[in-house]
Amino acid sequence: MTPAREGALTADARGARSSLASLTMIDVVDVSRRYEGDQAALDHLSLHVAEGECLALLGPSGSGKSTLLNLIAGLDRPTEGTVTVGGTRVDRLGEAAAARYRRATIGLVFQFFNLLDDLTVTDNVLLPAQIAGRPAGDARRRARELLGTLGIDRHADAYPGRLSGGERQRVAVARALMNRPPLLLADEPTGALDTASGAEVRKLLIDLHADGQTIILVTHDEVLASAVATRTVRLVDGQAA
Template identity: 70%
Template sequence: MIEPVIELSGVRRDFVDGPAALQDVSLTVGAGEAVAVVGPSGSGKSTLLNMIAGLDRPDSGTVTVAGTRVDRLDEAGAARYRRHSIGMVFQFFHLLDDLTVLDNVVLPAEMTGTARGEARRRANELLEVLGIAGHARAYPGRLSGGERQRVAVARALMNRPALLLADEPTGALDSASGEEVKALLRDLHADGQTVVVVTHDLALARSCATRTVRIVDGRIASDTVHRPTVGSRRHGTAVEVTR
């Protein structure tokens, strides 16, 4: 049985105005899965991401990630959890423009107290693997959108997180750069990284995930598994199984 990385049980999130953002959501994601959470604007998918990331708390239900009861953490505990257990990739990169590419990637390790020499070795390895080692001394503003997103992915992987969260990772990219990031996410999953992508783009979901969870009005409307072509790192013709 695959060990779960994410376990949500009966999660509900209410706001003062309007309907509940999440209503009785239960979800399990196993180690090594690549899951896309899709839905229209206002469906609750961003709220779900915030629950998993420890940026928001449920009004009821439980959130467990990599063995940590995230819903029980105080602010300081949630910050430590994010530094050690998850990596986050955002639509607009959130890189620090006054730091070099290498220093942007090193930063999460320095925040956990990793020795500088060890952190720089790890960062250089990631930049090499992700094909941007030649930009280590450059500043983010000199890079293309696709290159900046690769830097953001390297930074997110710096502390070897159990879970990589990607929030609309191709939303600010042109089509060519978007395809590069999709391929990168596929390769990370093929190498065993647990990935959750939150997006409204069904093409992105089908391209880099083997499972799609659709949220409508704060509830899980469907949970579909896509079985990739056997023997390929890329997702080929899929057989869909709705859970």
């Protein structure tokens, strides 16, 4: 058994802010995830993230970044180890409980946006609240507020296919924030964007973190990580380097 290793910390310009955070939000302990053929995507990894922190997970393709994100989001289960988020043992949740956990706790932003093309921007943003059964009036107010804050309110009735990549990613962020999740998980949020759109999204994440949003960011982009994250963890072959 390989001993668990704490993810290496890399202090950056925003390190001071993370030190303000005292409560542990995410506790990943000795987690492994193996797929068919016993290939380990994660290998006895341990990681702790404090509330209000913005952690960047860096590493080459296949290093286990997205797998870790999936485990924290309750989209997948570890083969070994425990994942606790906000006091909830995510690795023990069944499908229904995991869905409820995601509604309440997680906002997900994907590289390719994952917007539903047959729904308008507003309807995409409303989706998490509607699935959670939140009152329609409150949900609409929240959606308007988010679209306004993110500068895409003029596209409220448009369909995602007509928007630029940067605008689509803003819609995806708005959807992720709809239920006011304590934790925002972003998987390569600028990976599919051109430089200008990438910069837009980078600024958006900086602003969100400045407002106290806990964020875990998976990226290849060192510039994005250094601009946004308070801490970075580099993964190589499923382990913290």
